[in-house]
Amino acid sequence: MQLFHASSQENLLPSQGEAYYYHEFFTGDQSAHFWEKLLNEIAWKQEPIWMFGKQVMQPRLTALYGDPTKPYGYSGIEMTPFAWTDFLIDIKAAVEKEAQEEFTHVLLNYYRNGADSMGWHRDNEKVLGVNPTIASVSFGSTRAFQLRHYENKQLKKSVELENGSLLLMKGECQHFWEHQIPKTKKVLGGRINLTFRKLLY
Numbered sequence: 001m002q003l004f005h006a007s008s009q010e011n012l013l014p015s016q017g018e019a020y021y022y023h024e025f026f027t028g029d030q031s032a033h034f035w036e037k038l039l040n041e042i043a044w045k046q047e048p049i050w051m052f053g054k055q056v057m058q059p060r061l062t063a064l065y066g067d068p069t070k071p072y073g074y075s076g077i078e079m080t081p082f083a084w085t086d087f088l089i090d091i092k093a094a095v096e097k098e099a100q101e102e103f104t105h106v107l108l109n110y111y112r113n114g115a116d117s118m119g120w121h122r123d124n125e126k127v128l129g130v131n132p133t134i135a136s137v138s139f140g141s142t143r144a145f146q147l148r149h150y151e152n153k154q155l156k157k158s159v160e161l162e163n164g165s166l167l168l169m170k171g172e173c174q175h176f177w178e179h180q181i182p183k184t185k186k187v188l189g190g191r192i193n194l195t196f197r198k199l200l201y
């Protein structure tokens with residue numbers, strides 16, 4: 001939405017994948033506006049996933065939006081998308097312009113406080129194709145986003161995802177690197193994250 005973004009434009013990863021961070025991709029005013037919409041108008045739910053043969057509740061709230069005829073799933077669950085809303089389309093358009101990619105779906109995560117989290121994973125479902133571009137937008141409290149090499153787990157990178165920021169993951173990132181949002185004991189408010197994806201149906 002801004003013409004020039006305060007961006008490092010430099011790859012956060014040393015090799016085998018790309019991750020680019022854009023600080024203040026959205027202005028403070030835009031972010032405050034989207035925060036209110038996201039909090040009040042998204043159909044948030046706490047859903048179970050399968051982990052090591054057991055069903056457990058995810059430690060955060062989630063929602064999926066996109067083409068309702070194209071479901072998407074991970075960790076043994078399948079989600080049916082809700083149809084796009086106007087303000088989600090506005091966010092999507094801004095992100096698509098920067099990413100030079102068209103997205104079909106957005107997965108939303110609401111971390112209510114520092115006890116909510118997302119464990120180590122790669123976004124490598126078959127339906128995303130070989131080297132997917134995933135665009136991740138954050139609003140609300142800053143949380144650490146950690147990346148570590150899948151084969152050499154000592155190799156780690158961390159970036160603080162701030163209010164109004166954009167993170168683009170590209171190339172071989174989902175093949176060679178996993179990522180997580182760890183729990184934190186810092187007293188923190190909520191954070192909402194949107195990951196835009198292109199599902200190849």
Ligand SMILES: O=C(O)CCC(=O)C(=O)O
Nearest residue numbers: 107109123136181193195
């Ligand atoms: O909350 C985040 O920044 C990460 C979200 C994520 O990795 C995902 O939805 O796959």
Ligand SMILES: [Fe+2]
Nearest residue numbers: 121122123179
């Ligand atoms: Fe992810």
